[in-house]
Amino acid sequence: MSPPSDEYIRNILQAAQGLQPPTQAPxxxxxxxxxxxxxxxxxxxxxxxxxxxxxxxxxxxxxxxxxxxxxxxxxxxxxxxxxxxxxxxxxxxxxxxxxxxxxxxxxxxxxxxxxxxxxxxxxxxxxxxxxxxxxxxxxxATVSKLRSEIQARENENSELKKQLQQRRQSQQTLPGIAAIQANVTQKSQQNTAQEEEASKKRKRHEIPAAGSLPQPSYKRPRSNSVLPQSLTLSATQIPAAQNARPTPSQAPTALSGRVPTPQPHSQRPTPPTRAVTTLQPPAQAPPPPAAPTSSMRLTGQEDFTVFLQKLSDNRRRIGRPQASEAEAREIFEARQRRWEQQQQQQEQEQGGAQPSQQGPAAVRASSVRELQASLAVPPSQTPRPAGDDNGLRGFAAQGLTFDDPILQGIIQGNAVTAPTVAATPAPAPAAPATASTSSLPATAASAPASAPSLIPCLHCHFKWWNETCDAGEPCQNCASFGADCHRALCVDYEAGCPRGKCARVHKADRGRYPQAIQKPKTLKREGTRAERTKGPVERAKRMGMAS
Missing domain, CATH: 1.20.5 (Single alpha-helices involved in coiled-coils or other helix-helix interfaces)
Structure with missing residues (x-):
């Protein structure tokens, strides 16, 4: 059956409005x-x-x-x-x-x-x-040059022999020779006894290093005279000594301004040990023995080779890095310069302590000093008593000096800056501190720097998270060094910072957490730790766990 039409429905509505009975559907x-x-x-x-x-x-x-x-x-x-x-x-x-x-x-x-x-x-x-x-x-060319130098030195030696003979002849006529000879002989014997006793003490207290090379002997021979053979001969022995031809190493060269041929100390000629008399002015005292020092003069390529070998052995034994040839050369030259300065200082002290002399005595004293310097006799080595080295025994024996570039770098590095308190993070204080007080006060000895540095103050970071940072001013620890309070960035931000209170700055939180030295602390922190901006890795981890 089909549904009713629209006309049928319209009629029904009209009938309902007029209270008329509805008509039947067609x-x-x-x-x-x-x-x-x-x-x-x-x-x-x-x-x-x-x-x-x-x-x-x-x-x-x-x-x-x-x-x-x-x-x-x-x-x-x-x-x-x-x-x-x-x-x-x-x-x-x-x-x-x-x-x-x-x-x-x-x-x-x-x-x-x-x-x-x-x-x-x-x-x-x-x-x-x-x-x-x-x-x-x-x-x-070298042979010809050496021949010419040898000839020149022979001529100088002959001239010096003549001068020495003339001076000795003039010295033999002076009065009081017997008293001078007795005084000098007694003092030389005392010096020899002191040297022997000090040598025995040193041998008892020193322990030789294993594998070390034999050290060259700087000790003078046991002689009753403090002067060389050319100055301690009697009147009957002078002609024989003058006729003897000296070797190049024994030839006096200081008066001519030439440098003697380099030789190791162990190969230098040893003066005779005969008991002879000396000629010396009354006011002239025998030269004191040289103080023991690790800077004993070493000249020539052979001595530098020995020094380099000894320095390498000592550094290898104590576990230090090996020095290059240039560094060893610098140390070697510094030792030579220091030895020369000590010798000059000793000569100045000896020259200042002697009274002024006039006449033949003054001439004789000056000639003796010149001849002593010209013959270049190695000074006697008198060791210091045991326990007088301030804890540095063996420092010089190992070839170590304060001129070592490594030691100088350590000394300069320690002397430039002292370790600051801000270099290590301090633990967070248990109770909040006042706005003008820091838990790490500056010391009185620390002075402000010339320009503020950009070293971050970790103590300020911890104080920032504990809401105790100084309001609008750097902390006293930073102010004492003239540094600004800076908060470093968090290196774990990209991977997700797991710390509950991070003392570092997160990139997304920089706007929310202003610097304390730029804005007052009354702003406080906004939000909580749970509301902080997560890093991309942390967000990805959380999404993976949720899925």
Missing amino acids: QVDPIAELQAENRRLKAEAEKSKADAESASRRAATRHQFMKVANRRAEVAENALADVQTESSGLLKRYADRVKHLEGLIEIQKTASEQDAKQRDDKSLAEFEERLRKQLQAENE
Whole structure:
């Protein structure tokens, strides 16, 4: 049954409004309804037939397309097979060509190596010939120079012998020679006894280092005279000593301004140990023995080699890094300069303590000092008593001096800056401090720096998180060093900071947490720790855990 029409519904509404009885619904014709349904079914059948025909046409079209695609694929496969066959043939030909070229290259390489070897041999022979000629010329020049120097020194020695003979002849006529000789002999014997006793004490207290090289002996021979043989001969022995020809190492050179030939101390000639008399002015006291020092003068390449070997052994034994040849040369030269300064100071003290003399005595004293300096006799080594080294025993024996560049760097590094309190983080205070008080007050000895530094104050960071930072001013710890309070960035921010109260600054929190020295502390911190901005890694971890 079909639904009522709109007109029927409208009549019912009008009747309800006018309180009129509704009219009955009109009767519907069933034949008309069947005819309409038949027409609808026919239309649907025609539509289905048209759809089937179009689908069959589309299937036929697709079949044609598939046939074309199959033919194209077959052609492509055939072409690919042809290309593969051709490429394999080309590859084989290329491999044969490469082998042929490698053989040619090997032949050329062998020939070029032979030619290069011949050229190298020829250039090496030429270089050896040039070097031999150069060395021969240098040797000839050196020999001629040495001969001229030897001749000049022999002439100077003969002249000095004449002067010495004249001075000795003038000294023999002076009064009081016996008293002077007795005084000098007694003092020399006392010095010898003191040297022996000090040497025994040193041997008892010193422990020789294992593997160390034998040290050159700086001790003078046991002689009753403090002067060399040329100044302690009697009147009957003077002609024999004057006729004896001195060796180059014994020849006096200080008066002529020349430097003696370098020799190790162990190879220097030893004066005779005979008991002889001396000639010395009454006011002239015997020179005091040189103080024991690690800066004993070492001259010549042989002595530097010994010093370098000893320094290397000592540093290897105590575990220090080895010094280069340049550093060892600097230390060696510094020791020489210090030894010369000590010798000059001793000479000045001796010269200032002596009274002024007039006449033959003054001339005799000056001549004795000049001859002592010219003969370059090694000073006697009188060791200090045990326990008088301030805990530095063995410091000089190991070849270590305060001129060592490493030791100077350590001394300068310790003397430049002292360790600051702000260099290490202090623990957070248990109770809040006042706004003008710091738990690490500055010491009275610390002075403000010339310019503020940018060293972060970790103590201020902890105070910041505990809300006790100084309001608008740096803490006293930073103010004492002239530094500004800076809070460092948190290195764990990207990976997620796990600390409950981080003393560092997070990048996203920089706007929320202002610097204490820029804004007053009345602003306080905003939010809580749980509301802080998370890092990207931490957010990713939380999302993964949630999923």
